[in-house]
Amino acid sequence: MGDREEVPSWRYYYQYMRENTPFVIYYPTCGGGDECISACPYGDKIWETRPMRVKLLGLGKETIRYRPVMVHPELCKRCMLCVQACPTGALSPKEKEPRHHWLRLLIEALRLPFKKRYGIRYVFRKEHRERFVRNNWPKARHN
Ligand code: SF4
Known part of the structure; x- marks a missing residue:
């Protein structure tokens, strides 16, 4: 899904989350560090990062970035660690x-x-810094 026109707006996934999962993600204020996914005991089984058109914390232009989407909500145990x-x-x-x-x-x-x-040390862990870069500047993701 490399063509900008094929990549949905963040609003599509916002609505998807609202209709299909116990959660919502307001993607314009998501930083893309995937802290929710790494906190989740079933992280990669429940979550994926998907490309969508969104700004980074309201800054810059709306472009393709990867953000968390709950693809298997039926596996969620409602432990709230991700939140x-x-x-x-x-x-x-x-x-x-x-x-x-x-x-x-x-x-x-x-x-x-x-x-x-889940304070500053957690957010700035190496894996989150790397995911932040990959998710916000996806060309780096493929290098
Ligand atoms: S509530 Fe718990 S099990 Fe469900 S997605 Fe969040 S961290 Fe994972």
Whole structure:
């Protein structure tokens, strides 16, 4: 799926998540570090990263980036580790979706230094830094 025209907007996957899983992801505030996937005990069985057209945290132009999509929600145990690990608040249970996503991003960013399990050290782990680069600049993904 390399052609820009074939790659759906983030809105498509936002709706997919809303209709098919217990969660929503507001992709414009997702950083693409895949912290949710690595926190999930069934990470690669439940999640995939898919290409979609989206900005990076509202910056730059909308272009093709990879973002987490729950492809096997039936395997989810509702443990909420993925939600706890999300550093931006982009991922939330459907019934608790924030009304103001950018405010939520700000609050989560301020909380990050005080989070024990999924704080700054977790977010800046080597694997998340690498995934951040690969997911946001997908040409690097194929090198
Ligand atoms: S709730 Fe738990 S099992 Fe379900 S996707 Fe999140 S981390 Fe994985």
